[in-house]
Amino acid sequence: MSLLSVKNVVKQFAGHRALDGVSLEVPENSVYGLLGPNGAGKTTLIRIINCITAPDSGEVLLNGKRMTAEDVRHIGYLPEERGLYKKMKIGEQALYLAQLRGMSKKDAQKALKYWFEKFEIQTWWDKKVEELSKGMAQKVQFITTILHDPKLLIFDEPFSGFDPVNADLLKREILELRDKGATIIFSTHNMGTVEDLCENISLVDKSKIVLQGNVADIRASHATHTYLLKTRKEVEITDFELINNKSLNGIFEYTIKKTAGDTNNSLLSKLMAQTEILSFEEILPSMNDIFIKTVSGS
Amino acid sequence: MSKISLIIQREYSTRVMKKSFILLTFLTPILLVGMIALIVFLGTIKDDKIKNIVVVDKSGLYKDVLRNNESYNFQFSDATVDELKKQNSENSDFAALLFISKDLRIDSTAAVMYSDKQVNLELKSYVSGLLNKHIEEQKLAAYNIPNLKEMVEKSNSDIELKTIKWGEDGNEKEASAELALMIGMLTAFIIYMFIVIYGAQVMTGVVQEKTNRIVEVMISSVKPFELMMGKIIGIALVGLTQFMMWVLLTGAILFGLSTTFAKDLDMEKMKEIQELSQKGMQGMPTAEMNGEIADFMTAINGLDFVQIISLFIVYFLGGYLLYASLFAAIGSAVDNETDTQQFSMPIMLPIIFAIYAGIFSAENPDGPLAFWCSMIPFTSPIVMMVRLPFDVPFWQIALSISILVLSFIGTTWMAGKIYRTGILMYGKKTTWKEMWKWLRY
Secondary structure, eight states: OEEEEEEEEEEEETTEEEEEEEEEEEETTSEEEEEOOTTSSHHHHHHHHTTSSOOSEEEEEETTEEOOHHHHTTSEEEOSSOOOOTTSBHHHHHHHHHHHTTOOHHHHHHHHHHHHHHTTOGGGTTSBGGGSOHHHHHHHHHHHHHTTOOSEEEEESTTTTOOHHHHHHHHHHHHHHHHTTOEEEEEESOHHHHHHHOSEEEEEETTEEEEEEEHHHHHHHTOOOEEEEEESSOOOOOSSEEEEEEEETTEEEEEEEOOTTOOHHHHHHHHHHHSOEEEEEEEOOOHHHHHHHHHHHO | OOHHHHHHHHHHHHHHTSHHHHHHHHHHHHHHHHHHHHHHHHHHOOOOOOEEEEEEESSOOOTTTSOOOSSEEEEEOOSOHHHHHHHHHHHOOOSEEEEEOSOTTTOTTOEEEEOSSOOOHHHHHHHHHHHHHHHHHHHHHHTOOTTHHHHHHHHOOOOOOOEEEEOTTOOEEEEOHHHHHHHHHHHHHHHHHHHHHHHHHHHHHHHHHHHTTOHHHHHTTSOHHHHHHHHHHHHHHHHHHHHHHHHHHHHHHHHHHHHHTGGGSOHHHHHHHHHHHHHHHTTOOOOHHHHHHHHHHHHHHHSOHHHHHHHHHHHHHHHHHHHHHHHHHHHHHOSSGGGHHHHHHHHHHHHHHHHHHHHHHHHSTTSHHHHHHTTSTTTHHHHHHHHGGGOOOHHHHHHHHHHHHHHHHHHHHHHHHHHHHHTTOOSOOOOHHHHHHHHTO
């Protein structure tokens, strides 16, 4: 059953249509990716889900009921345009935001202590936001977003501004949150994280959804039937189309493409007679390739 | 704790803890007292240099009339004006040159004063006073009526009009129009100042939240209206705190000064004044010299301070709330602080108009301008404060406050609607037309 459904949402701004009949279903306890090039309408969609802007038509349902502003208060929302009070101390600010989301001061302090230790930023408590770098402030903001243990989390571009180490930390946290039962929606340009994290995605381009579904299914459906073969000795490829070959340290690598009529097994049995096969695997297109192909092709 | 009280708390504590706030709160009373002290001090210093005035008297009638005093020394000379001018430009040994061409009884414009600088008022009035008095006496003498001088002096009168107003219970109170004016203007000006200063703080606060991009985070956890009201109320409390601190500190400094310098004061005189004021309160006749002080004391007693102070707080809060919500709406509609000017103009105009209306109302506190401006909510907090010490009928106060309260509820509601849409608008120049549209969402 889906936790969140977006049904046929249309949003018109002066001069252009930001969203044109967008629908999607987010299953409970999963990670959902919202992809798309700049200006495709991702942030507008996220703002509509959060009741910050109202759609011209269509609706957003949470657990089958229409989403209200009151529901939004229980969501953990990390906006794309991040901001904190510059002159306020980190600790006070985090405490303030947590209390505004309905936590008691005591609970908030306890939870903050846990997260500050986990992210190794205990020493920042008395620093002011203006003393932090963008990435550092982002860490603080991430903590304030998830602190009150929301069931639904919406992150707009959570990885922008993070170095690889911190991006990795963030990825682990997102998966951990999912394992604890949360449902996470996030938008991104970073296709690597999509493969690592998302079960389902929607690709938005020019205000419309151009690709939607389970990540594994999408990759399989975009498969070009290309395989990577590694052998101990040089072999002769028959039936399959040879795209590329090279040899390195006594290992021979062939990129081959299946042609109509032949099967993998028949190829392999022919090859096995010639030499030892080290590996044989299908090369699935990366989400990056699919993204570029879909967006530039449409 | 409710969300709005959390917001109020944050707005209040971050502002009160600011260095600039603390500095301003403590320095202002010191500067104020210091400035008054400086004025008093400078007033006591007399220019002790004696100035020489050269007199060329062609008529020869005024040698005895122009008497020296502690500031001016008259010297008589037979030289011509041109010679003296030349002499002065060489070694400038006199401040001014008085030239009397003929008998002033025949030609009243015959006396001319020359100087290389602008002649100061004190000298001018001193000399013309001496001459006038002399001519007056001469003219009187010319009537040849015995004892005329004494008769004229006796017929001189110096009537002082006392103003007494009676309350509904028939009790008479001595009133002082000057004091009423002073108190009215002072309270009106304080309200004006606080609306402008703290209203602008609300506006910049909103703009900063918008440019800091924190607004989206806040809106996902609180209602926009809560955020706006929290800010407005928090800043109102900051304003009240600052005002209270100023009153307390100024009082403390003045008290401290008066006890430190009490020895320098003439204790006898203090006692006298105290006694006189007590007598004055009982309505007993007092000596003319100190009568004015006594009158002042009775006039202060004649004012209803409980009413003035309680209505001051009502109008202070009412006026602030009315304008602050409008300032918040403006702040939400723009992207940066420089853009606020264009939109804050229509709000600043009625405030500035109100202070002028207040000044004119003081001259005629029951006139139509004063009446209408103390009913219109945009001017009433200031104009009504000016009118209050002059006794305003109860129904007018009640009506004025009711209109004010209804209006600020109205403007807050309107501002809330504009604010709700405005704070999430980025990168677009807002127009009045658009704000009107937001209002009707």
